[in-house]
Amino acid sequence: MTLTIGQLAKAADVKVPTIRFYEEIGLLPRAARTASDRRVYDEPAVQRLAFIRHARQLGFSVEAIRALLDLSDQPDRPCDEANVLAAEQLSAVETKIAQLEVLRDELRRMVDAACHGRVSACRVIEVLSDHGHCEGHGTPRPMAVADA
């Protein structure tokens, strides 16, 4: 049983151009082609794409997914590396949550104090103008975490 790219897209809940993109960057192997140059897929392709999609949903970077896929292609290797990648991702997500909680608290204070008058007396504008209004929040580092 073979699949077109569109059918694969539906099966794994991923958009068609994204599949082509994953092939281009080497997350998916080059697909076999029909005589008229259309891509042809099989069941394992669905599995692999679903793996990628799931990992992306969990916020893994493409590079991390590449490593995880390499691992899953070599079942005899020890899986420490996979555990490390997962632990790192967990810690990245936890850091990100903590940072966003700081933002949330500051935004909440801002919104709670919202005035109903003119901009000249607006708390929102005022708070934005003066950093001193907020509780000291440390030096947050950028930390890549997926939007999804």
Place this chain on the structure above:
Amino acid sequence: MTLTIGQLAKAADVKVPTIRFYEEIGLLPRAARTASDRRVYDEPAVQRLAFIRHARQLGFSVEAIRALLDLSDQPDRPCDEANVLAAEQLSAVETKIAQLEVLRDELRRMVDAACHGRVSACRVIEVLSDHGHCEGHGTPRPMAVADA
């Protein structure tokens, strides 16, 4: 008292190219220039840039900041719009946190179950392969929230 772009950068804790970028996209007005074409700034520029930086730290998009700056330039207008923008940003951050908490929980389950053997029996790889392992998490929408 005037400032060079480098001094402004230090005063507002923003990198020099970022200032030029903000000028280019119109968040900052075109700076006055010296005879040798160097940008010159004054105190209000520091205020404006600090405003922008603070808003970016809070995760406001450039478009939202543009609106907030427009408002703060017109102190006589009612500030409802500013309140709305702040409330929207708060809600975006809250949504984002909720989404990340779902990810965190799933990653935590994955990491807690980590094996110490071979990839063939690795929980991490297994969980990634099979979406059924995770608690149903809904359809999260992309929601732009700053990294900082």
Place this chain on the structure above:
DNA sequence: CTACATCCTCTAGCCACTAGAGGATCAAGC
């Protein structure tokens, strides 16, 4: 007068896609 820092403009790159142009091929209905 010589380093060296800072400034200028311009282009390209980051991430993970997404959108669209312009054209070929396929499947279904008449």
Place this chain on the structure above:
DNA sequence: GCTTGATCCTCTAGTGGCTAGAGGATGTAG
């Protein structure tokens, strides 16, 4: 067999919010 519309192909460019670097002019300190 023919038309219609969906799907496919490749290619380029755009998204957001910067960051990095080339290549050159200007400023400042010793």
